[in-house]
Amino acid sequence: MENYLLTLITFIPLAGAVIVMLFFKKEQTVAIKSFATAVTIVDFLLSIPLWTRFDTSEAGFQFVQKVSWIPTIGVSYFVGVDGISVLLVLLTTITMIVSTVCSFSAIVDREKEYYVCLLLMSTGMLGTFMAVDIFLFYVFFEITLVPMYFLIGIWGGSRKLYAAIKFFLYTLFGSVLMLLGILALYFVNLKLGTGTPTFDLTELYAVGPKIPIGLQSWIFLAFFVGFAIKVPMFPFHTWLPDAHVEAPTAGSVILAGILLKMGTYGFVRFVLPLLPQASQLFVPFMVLLSIIGIIYGALVAMAQTDVKKLVAYSSVSHLGFVMLGVFALNQQGVLGGQLQMINHGISTGALFLLVGIIYERRHTRQISDFGGLSTQVPIYSTIFAVTMLSSIGLPGLNGFVGEFLILVGAFKASYVYAAFAVIGIVLGAAYMLWLFQRMFFGTLDNPENQKLTDCNTREILYLLPMVVLMFWIGLYPRPFLARMEVSVGKVVKMVNVAAAPQNNKAASLPVELRSRLKAKNF
């Protein structure tokens, strides 16, 4: 059972999708909805053992299953989870329930195809996080594009076609270049490694540090383009606002919650351990982009008049934090980045859900159309407030723990990084509070808004797990951190052991500071 668990989790949604396609009629919408929900719930229940039976002291992959797949080129069906991916898998299964349930009333046409797409999406994302074989990873990584393309293109807003193809092509451009990087890695392994063809990550890890820095940098750039577009890092982010704004609520939730994480996850899983010297070399560049992303994203978010777009740009800022943490290349930073991925999934996912709820009622997302909602919809505004606070990193809620660790890590790497990054914290509070003020404070003068109804039970039910998680991670993040830290430690060790000499300059900044400021014999 243990061996097949991951496979089951990955492919149950696919099986569900096939069953929906084959055995349900278009008109049986209620049956389709219930069935899809049931599938996602079963999937979630199956993923619970990943939490309970996860060995926190083990850095390597657990629950592994490895089957030879295309032996001629060394491809295997190799799945497993470690600290870096296990929480993302769980986040995915939870998010899928939420995004299925939140679509009940929002999607009113072509339901059958819609839920099929959602379920396919689920398989793609789960596979991406579980794959240990790079080939397998790439397959899943690409597969997710297709259902998302349909989700945006069919059930999206007014500019859906543009947004869908933009999302699709933009991410595709990145990922095909990444494919070249993967191929380069594969052939380098043939030359420098064991000599047997393999896409097995655990074997490739051994080869990474041996790659000459020149080639490593090229491979790094190939991976960088692929993942940076996905993250998205400045200046590759412009597909995101379009996709987010046009996508249906569930699409936005999945995009923000899971899909973007594939990029950051990719950096932690592949780039850092596989290309350690190049990662070190590019630290200043990556940090620069991350910091620009943090500040730029926040400022542009502030300028938005559309709630959804604002939240979308806030993602750019938040993901900048994640990337900053990852490229701090120390335990605190990477761990913080990892946790922040989960946090962003929860908080921003919830924000999109909330935006979806109000959009469903009012059919507008213009901030100026709202105002004074606090009195009209108290439950909604309370949940919104909590989510907003979680998003701006208020202590006691989840966002803080991640952001704090990232900043600690960044500061440890260089105080300059942290000094710039904290600007993002100030701006983050500014745009969110301003948004909140414009939507919820003031007088309720728009007659349309006076008819608004508060959250119904279904809505509260799917928001509740998000809120619970916000508090849980905020107050007692130990179980989450414990699951990640050993694996993160391993990655950090891998990327630092192989520190290249040419990059001493970058690494010595903080050291210099340290020696200048620190104790005589401490």
Place this chain on the structure above:
Amino acid sequence: MIKLAWLIPLFPALGVVINGFFGSRYTRDKAGHIAALMAGLSFLVVLGIAFEMIFGSGGKHTIHLWDWISAGKFSVSVAFLIDPLSTIMLLVVSGVGFLVHVYSVGYLHGDPGYPRFFTYLNLFMLSMFLLVLGDNYLLMFVGWEGVGLCSYLLIGFWYEKQSASDAGKKAFIVNRIGDAGFLLGMFMIWVLTGSLTYLEVFHVAPNITEAGATAIGLLLFIGAAGKSAQIPLYVWLPDAMEGPTPVSALIHAATMVTAGVYMVARTSPIYVMGPGALEVIALVGAVTAIFAASIGLVQNDIKRVLAYSTVSQLGFMFMALGVGAFGAGIFHLMTHAFFKGLLFLGSGSVIHALHHAPEDQQQDMRYMGGLRSKMPITYWTFVIGAVAIAGVPPLAGFWSKDEILANAFFTGHHFVWVLGSVAALMTAFYMFRLIFMTFHGEMRVDHHAREYIHESPYSMTVPLMILAVLSVVGGIIPGFPPEGGWIHTFLAPSLAKGSAGGHAANEAVQFVRVSAKSGGGHGGPAAVILIILAIAIAVGGIALAWFMYLKNTAVPDGLASRFPGLHRLLLNKYYIDEIYQACIVKPIYRLMGSLWSFDANVVDGSVNGSSLITLVSSRFSGIFDLKTVDGAVNGVASVTKFFSQVFKFIQSGMVQNYLFVMLLGVFMMLSAYLFR
């Protein structure tokens, strides 16, 4: 009892849960009682702990609850530290907090947001307790942000008012700027000492280099300046008066705003290692004190006067910290909590009484006057508060303020001392200006509102009386004899000990220690002269106010017309808000606007542009192929069905085109070979 410290934040947390979840449906009017009960229970626990600390063992006790965040070598727990410093803070916070809760039950009676208010108030207590109790910087930061949030929520409590929600937002964002500094300071502490837990940090603090300690000190002070409203981050506090008055009393006078003082005092072992930072703090404190006091001289809004007074008094506290008199700073923090809480609640009582006056006149002193007889309890307690803050012995303010000025003087900070003394003079003046304008003279209240003026209910006056008593005795009991009072002995274990020598601030520390040990003041004729001078300043300020606002009421207007520029400058608070608006807020708005168009046009434009180029070149290649190929097809399809004509058409040129292109290819290849 000390082991039960975890109960302290638990009670308000309970209150938050009860009122938060069931407030609007079930507890409703009982929300205030529940919240006050919770605050009271916490206060009882605090009293128990304080009793044990003061009369019992003393010392430092850590109560470990759970591991919170750990990442590699970074590890922080949720744990509480009970030591003299936190005991004093707890007493102040829970005591004043409890009184304000009781007061609010009356004050906010009938407000539609009644349960919400008490939820926030309890949440504030919870956060403040965390801030004070935490045994490490991170937990302090949790409380720090928590009180910031509550301040935001409570300032914007009447959120339908644009100015209220604006003020709340402003408070939060300005605080966040400070928090950024706090965060960086915290990181630096961790990098340099490897821990964030106070006891561990202070254990190795003596090893930190001067540069490191100074950097930490300055960064943390940015945080303190944000929270405690020091220049240049004080701008939010006057605006915070948009909140309900009990909130102003509790949060924006007695407790939250003093968090910065507490933090600096808490960090004293690091500060003494970096005296440069202390110098900065002393100077900023002194300048803030006189700056805010000067604005307070001319304000007409009763709460704004108190607000600027608070900023000014906080300046005094930082002055004390800056000259190394940490104990004096905390002492002033305590006495200030008593009399400023009292003053705010008193002003609340006045506002409450003028409930029926037009909205814009309720807080304006120009529309008050002669209220003394209508509300005697409020009046007399208010006078006690004013005397206390003015620094007239033997009331509370005198003892603490005198210590601060004396310390400034004796540590060689003469400039600071001068600023402080002038500020003290102004303080006495504007406080009594306030009293005379509000309670004396003829009544200028709106006629319709006059009949409604009444003394406030007991739930409001009893807290006033209790605070008045504290304002009377709260200084002399712990603070006598000056600079050698009980409070210093008690606090000594929590505050900085050792010194690195060679610097004025370190001498100050030395001085405080010596004086603490000797158990008496520094004595000598100089000290006596200083005390006399202080008293003279206080009395002089009061007398001046009496002269200008009771005796000869034409003087103020005369002065205003004599110095119109200065008067306008003060009235408009030195135009600082306008300057910030023009120099920071506007540029940011402009920046964000231009970045947004940059994003939409340039960043996204390049993406769309490249796809456009592809499309255009596709069109071009389409045309190219069309000219040579498609033309034939279309032509044939539409023109003729006869084979011969097709043949003719092709003969007439199209195939030549093909061949031409092909030969071009051949030549291209040739040249590629020949010329490469």
Place this chain on the structure above:
Amino acid sequence: MPLVIPDISLSIAAPEVGLAILICVVVVADLFTSMENKAGMGILSLAGVAILGLIVLFQWGGGVRTTFSGFYIADNFSSFVKMVVVVTTAFTILLSLQYAKMEKINYGEFYVMILFAVFGMLVMASGNDLISIYLGLETMSISSYVLVSFIRHDPLSREAGLKYFLMGAFTSGILLYGIALTYGLTGATSLTEIAKALSGLQGAAIIADPVMVFSLILFVAGFGFKLALVPFHMWLPDAYTGAPTSITAFMSVAVKMATLAAVIRVFFIAFPALAGKWNLLLWLLTVFTMVWGNVAAIAQTNLKRMLAYSSIAHAGYIMLGIVTTTKIVGGKVVFTPDGISAVLFYLVAYMVTNLGAFGMLIYLCREDFRGDNIEDWRGIGQDHPWAGMAFVVFFLSLGGFPPTAGFVGKLFLFGTAIQNEYYWLAVIGILASAVSIYYYFRVVMVMYMEPRGESQPAIEFSKAPSIFVALLVLVLATIYLGLFPGSIIAAAKSSVAGLL
């Protein structure tokens, strides 16, 4: 001069012999079949082709054998190529059975001409001499000219055929001229003999001769025309659009396959010594082809024409495999067999995909409604989800998306490029292939995201089981090859093993 009787082994040339017999049988049977039953010719041909497939399969693994004085060679490579051709033919016939009736081209000659073309292809696959290769090429080409213009009542088709013929004849001349020049310089037409003549000191002198280079360029141009490499591609959009759709499918795969077999043999067997030179030329053509094909496809509104441009682009990818097979290490040319096996695998993947894509056109085609405009596919995904999905699968495969055959194919092609350090070629190619997603997915967009117009005729797919079966098999094969490409890869590898 004694007359040398060439060694002739019919068993080695069994596929061609069998096919010749089949052609005779069909021609004769055609005489006795009434107009209504001409589809029987198709079924007969199909059965024959099936047997042909068995013969080819039987030859697999038989080692390298030559006959007809070395004109003809049978090895795994030729078997592989023949297998692809045969399978393509089978599907072409399957797709044609009902389509031909509908287009009123249901004559026995139709199938006979296909079989003739196949004969030419088989000969090309086994050609070991410039003469035999040329013979095969001409047999194939002349049959193709006829097939392209087979819809006699359609001016488009007629014109396409004529153009194709004129251009083809011209190219044949070019190619023949190249052959003549080579023969003049080396005194040989046999591939191995040419190679021998070009090696050593004497060979170096010939290589240095500009005429040799000119001859090489003529070869590149001649084959480039047949493969429709830019700038020799001009005929292709016309021919592909005008031809009966099943023939388009047939040509896009089989003609390409056979020509490539010849290209591989000629360049790698006969001209390895000139690799440095032709590699550069092909590099240029490859880049032009990949970019031009993909970019020009974007502007097309006619689906058939778009697929025609797309097949130009695909020829580019295939050439990328051939270019990157060559690696020059320290001035010495080394061939990586993986490049050619990647090309072979790609062709298999391309076969199932492209046959499927054109098959979809046939599937929608009716007598009064050709359905080859992109607009004609509006709303189909919504009303006919399964058909829509099939098309999406083909498009995904064409675009090189996992988990389809096209992805694995591209993976190998670009893998070779990376392996032999053709980084820029790989980057250009893979970006071009990402661009291709734009026009493929525009059709998907039309199918799923745009409602069917009021004035558009109702969707009615062909009810012929033959088409349905063919498409089903092709869809499954496309996915299967994407998931389990192992056996084909192994076959491709072993077919290259003895070649270089």
